[in-house]
Amino acid sequence: MSAVVDITDLQISFATDAGTVDAVTGVTLQVNAGEVLAIVGESGSGKTVTARSILGLLPDTARVRGAVVLSSKDGTSSQDVVPLRGAELREVRGQDAAMVFQEPSTSLNPVFPVGWQIIEGLRAHGKLSKKEARAKAVDVLRRVGIPDPEHRIDHYPHQFSGGQKQRIVIAQALVLDPGVIIADEPTTALDVTVQAEILDLLRRCRDDFGAAIVLITHNMGVVADLADRVAVMYQGEIVEQADVRTLFSAPKDPYTQRLLAAVPRLGQGVEHTRARAERRAPGWAEAAPVVEAKDLRIVYPGRLRQPDFTAVDGVSFSIRPGEVLGLVGESGSGKTTIGRAMAGLTKVTGGSLQVLGAEMNGFKERSFRPVRERIGFVFQDPASSFNPLLTIAEAVAEPLVVHKRAKDARAARARVDELLEAVQLPKHFGNRYPHELSGGQRQRASLARGLALQPELLIADEPTSALDVSVQARVLELFDELQKELGFAALFISHDLAVVDLLADKIAVLYRGQLVEEGTGAEVLGAPKHPYTQRLLASLPVPDPDEQAARRAHWEQLSSS
Amino acid sequence: MATAVTPESTGRRRTWRRLPIVNQLRQSVGLQRGMLVAGLVLMGVFLLTAVFAPLLAPYEYGQLRDAAGPFGAQAHPSGNHLLGTTVGGYDVLSRVIWGTRTALYVIVVAVLLSIVIGVLLGLVSGYFGGWLDRVLVVIADAIYAFPTLLLAIIVAIVISGGQSSMWGGVFAAAISITVVFIPQYFRVVRAETVRIKNEAFVESARVIGASNRRIMTRHVLRNATRTLPLILTLNASEAILTLAGLGFLGFGIEPSKAAEWGFDLNRSLSDVTSGIWWTSIFPGAAIVLTVLGLTLVGESLNDLADPRLRTRRKAADTPQGMAEVAVVPGGTLTAGPGGLAGLETGGDRL
Numbered sequence: 001m002s003a004v005v006d007i008t009d010l011q012i013s014f015a016t017d018a019g020t021v022d023a024v025t026g027v028t029l030q031v032n033a034g035e036v037l038a039i040v041g042e043s044g045s046g047k048t049v050t051a052r053s054i055l056g057l058l059p060d061t062a063r064v065r066g067a068v069v070l071s072s073k074d075g076t077s078s079q080d081v082v083p084l085r086g087a088e089l090r091e092v093r094g095q096d097a098a099m100v101f102q103e104p105s106t107s108l109n110p111v112f113p114v115g116w117q118i119i120e121g122l123r124a125h126g127k128l129s130k131k132e133a134r135a136k137a138v139d140v141l142r143r144v145g146i147p148d149p150e151h152r153i154d155h156y157p158h159q160f161s162g163g164q165k166q167r168i169v170i171a172q173a174l175v176l177d178p179g180v181i182i183a184d185e186p187t188t189a190l191d192v193t194v195q196a197e198i199l200d201l202l203r204r205c206r207d208d209f210g211a212a213i214v215l216i217t218h219n220m221g222v223v224a225d226l227a228d229r230v231a232v233m234y235q236g237e238i239v240e241q242a243d244v245r246t247l248f249s250a251p252k253d254p255y256t257q258r259l260l261a262a263v264p265r266l267g268q269g270v271e272h273t274r275a276r277a278e279r280r281a282p283g284w285a286e287a288a289p290v291v292e293a294k295d296l297r298i299v300y301p302g303r304l305r306q307p308d309f310t311a312v313d314g315v316s317f318s319i320r321p322g323e324v325l326g327l328v329g330e331s332g333s334g335k336t337t338i339g340r341a342m343a344g345l346t347k348v349t350g351g352s353l354q355v356l357g358a359e360m361n362g363f364k365e366r367s368f369r370p371v372r373e374r375i376g377f378v379f380q381d382p383a384s385s386f387n388p389l390l391t392i393a394e395a396v397a398e399p400l401v402v403h404k405r406a407k408d409a410r411a412a413r414a415r416v417d418e419l420l421e422a423v424q425l426p427k428h429f430g431n432r433y434p435h436e437l438s439g440g441q442r443q444r445a446s447l448a449r450g451l452a453l454q455p456e457l458l459i460a461d462e463p464t465s466a467l468d469v470s471v472q473a474r475v476l477e478l479f480d481e482l483q484k485e486l487g488f489a490a491l492f493i494s495h496d497l498a499v500v501d502l503l504a505d506k507i508a509v510l511y512r513g514q515l516v517e518e519g520t521g522a523e524v525l526g527a528p529k530h531p532y533t534q535r536l537l538a539s540l541p542v543p544d545p546d547e548q549a550a551r552r553a554h555w556e557q558l559s560s561s
Numbered sequence: 562m563a564t565a566v567t568p569e570s571t572g573r574r575r576t577w578r579r580l581p582i583v584n585q586l587r588q589s590v591g592l593q594r595g596m597l598v599a600g601l602v603l604m605g606v607f608l609l610t611a612v613f614a615p616l617l618a619p620y621e622y623g624q625l626r627d628a629a630g631p632f633g634a635q636a637h638p639s640g641n642h643l644l645g646t647t648v649g650g651y652d653v654l655s656r657v658i659w660g661t662r663t664a665l666y667v668i669v670v671a672v673l674l675s676i677v678i679g680v681l682l683g684l685v686s687g688y689f690g691g692w693l694d695r696v697l698v699v700i701a702d703a704i705y706a707f708p709t710l711l712l713a714i715i716v717a718i719v720i721s722g723g724q725s726s727m728w729g730g731v732f733a734a735a736i737s738i739t740v741v742f743i744p745q746y747f748r749v750v751r752a753e754t755v756r757i758k759n760e761a762f763v764e765s766a767r768v769i770g771a772s773n774r775r776i777m778t779r780h781v782l783r784n785a786t787r788t789l790p791l792i793l794t795l796n797a798s799e800a801i802l803t804l805a806g807l808g809f810l811g812f813g814i815e816p817s818k819a820a821e822w823g824f825d826l827n828r829s830l831s832d833v834t835s836g837i838w839w840t841s842i843f844p845g846a847a848i849v850l851t852v853l854g855l856t857l858v859g860e861s862l863n864d865l866a867d868p869r870l871r872t873r874r875k876a877a878d879t880p881q882g883m884a885e886v887a888v889v890p891g892g893t894l895t896a897g898p899g900g901l902a903g904l905e906t907g908g909d910r911l
Contacts, residue, residue: 373770
């Protein structure tokens with residue numbers, strides 16, 4: 001088999017305000033024709049930079065050494081991309097190597113029809129007539145699975161769904177029949193069910209179009225599903241390269257082993273839930289619930305000439321003291337809206353939502369304020385949930401100061417240090433500013449802030465979805481320990497079934513604003529009743545190539561029926 | 562190297578190196594640094610001249626005679642009058658030097674007034690929204706639509722009512738400039754407030770139960786004002802131009818009350834045709850250099866604040882060791898006009 005891409009001793013460094021920073025130090029890598037090579041690693045490991053160097057897509061501040069030899073698909077020509085500039089580089093882009101970006105909604109130009117954007121690539125490289133180019137674009141759209149392509153080719157990006165947009169981006173990459181496609185986290189921005197379809201399409205790119213794929217991802221499930229060979233990157237170096245079965249069954253490098261161990265797997269939580277259930281005091285089931293929703297409805301008013309949007313439609317559930325409810329669903333299912341309504345950030349428009357005895361339907365900020373003291377909230381994005389101008393200690397002290405438990409941040413410092421210790425952060429981190437902490441550290445500080453007032457209820461909105469796998473594992477573990485120790489009730493919102501399974505006593509599945517299934521982890525994940533839950537479970541890729549192959553067959557069966 | 566930065570920025574955060582302008586000066590390279598340094602030098606000369614005007618100027622601004630008798634009108638530059646005298650018999654050099662004081666007063670008063678009012682209105686309007694916001698935005702737009710100099714003239718007439726003492730003139734000029742500038746600060750602060758209002762950290766403060774006043778002062782205000790230093794320097798130069806324009810059109814300050822460049826330029830109009838160059842060149846040059854200095858500082862601060870416009874030194878040839886990218890996303894960024902713009906959200910880096 002011939003190598004389409006041959007990277008030898010690649011070193012990349014960036015000029016920053018703080019001087020030179022090395023992103024990649026000595027990477028040697030081959031991509032063979034018609035194979036899927038996955039590059040995995042955490043953020044900052046250099047995987048994206050390495051892949052982008054194949055297309056010469058690095059900013060001016062980058063300095064590249066080494067060789068990246070790119071061969072054309074038929075193997076007739078090959079050249080080193082590193083010294084190429086301007087027209088020569090443009091000649092290679094699209095023709096020999098193409099790129100699929102992470103966020104389909106931003107990588108298409110909103111003011112041009114999708115067909116125009118596909119044809120643009122054709123025009124840049126060939127002398128096709130308008131008619132031929134259009135025919136080719138229609139053909140490629142059909143092959144990536146866009147229904148009715150003759151008609152849809154003139155539609156604009158906003159008229160397609162997220163998954164369809166990603167298909168179009170892939171079509172854009174495929175139309176020139178490149179030897180290698182670089183897919184940078186192609187499914188990260190998509191829901192699990194859509195992700196399964198896109199992965200299927202990428203597999204067809206390899207099988208039907210014969211393109212090699214460089215897949216950059218941090219999701220081990222995706223790797224197990226799609227990749228033939230895996231390269232693990234850590235701190236700018238490749239620590240391990242192996243074919244996918246060997247890597248998952250017998251990882252050699254300690255880093256790979258740690259990485260694989262940190263991936264949450266379905267079914268891990270069953271034991272854990274049982275242990276928790278046994279610890280409960282008798283009569284617990286009869287205790288008054290902390291949160292009770294009855295036929296809860298939340299409607300966002302529509303704008304001019306647009307109908308109202310019903311985000312949550314008749315949902316009923318309850319959380320008893322000390323219980324963790326996991327709320328699962330894809331984007332737009334209304335899970336975040338429920339969490340925000342419980343914290344009084346979104347208005348309840350119908351039904352009833354009782355939070356710690358206060359009715360949220362028609363609530364008044366003034367009367368709700370004393371209840372706020374008993375609620376903690378952990379936000380999704382640790383980067384933006386801290387005021388960048390306050391130190392971590394000041395931010396954690398904020399709830400104490402607001403509720404007059406301390407006069408100012410300085411007086412609260414002893415308690416803040418305790419809290420930081422509880423979330424396993426060194427005390428002196430209190431003097432740092434949020435941007436000086438890593439994502440995982442920030443999320444732990446966020447947890448400390450949420451717990452500062454010893455709340456009876458903690459609402460965690462996707463607290464780990466912005467974190468790397470290994471960091472996520474630590475934060476989840478910490479959450480579990482603290483919950484055990486402090487005994488607060490919690491609503492844990494996530495799109496990741498495996499994560500919810502690890503922590504929750506009960507799992508509730510939301511689909512388009514409706515609660516389709518609720519029960520313990522064993523019930524919901526072990527024997528799902530609702531077809532949506534079944535589909536959701538089947539589309540979740542598991543980090544094991546053989547098991548994933550079986551699951552994929554099951555998924556195909558489900559989606560075809 | 563990013564790893565080395567973390568201890569520095571935690572340990573020595575409040576040192577002089579972190580002060581706004583000093584920090585930018587250290588950040589800049591090449592042409593951008595040249596621009597900034599040139600601007601700072603011009604600004605420094607302007608400030609020093611204003612502060613030490615009584616020592617530097619050979620005569621008073623309104624002085625027409627000394628022990629040896631009257632100065633005489635339109636005298637050539639000579640040993641007694643280094644830059645000659647004006648048609649009214651004033652010493653040009655003294656007028657130019659004393660003029661820096663008037664300019665500085667006007668800048669300080671105008672900028673202070675417009676910043677306080679503009680920021681306050683922008684904050685309240687952006688945070689609460691609703692009808693108040695809509696009304697204020699319409700008023701700001703209406704003021705924008707007005708020719709600024711015309712507006713300044715009207716305000717000057719209303720305030721000074723024809724009399725022109727020094728402070729009367731300074732305040733007339735400053736307040737008329739304020740009226741023109743308030744919408745600028747209002748707009749900028751309002752836009753930032755609307756953006757920050759939806760940030761997760763403001764929501765987190767609301768969830769904690771913080772009052773509106775506390776959220777506005779502690780969380781929104783400081784984050785909303787980071788672009789103000791840039792507008793401030795640019796507006797200061799515009800303030801000088803407006804003052805000179807008012808003086809040139811005859812709405813300035815009487816020569817016996819304070820020195821004012823615009824007024825002197827007006828008086829030297831007829832001199833130009835009769836070959837008397839020194840009465841117009843020097844006040845004109847003073848205006849140009851001051852405005853140039855302020856604009857250069859403002860523009861280079863603007864460029865440096867934006868990581869995309871900022872030029873950096875080339876990456877070094879030798880490997881520097883690994884950086885822990887996750888620890889300091891966006892580089893060595895700290896509070897101040899330049900710093901926080903570079904903060905990136907964690908999600909982008911996956």
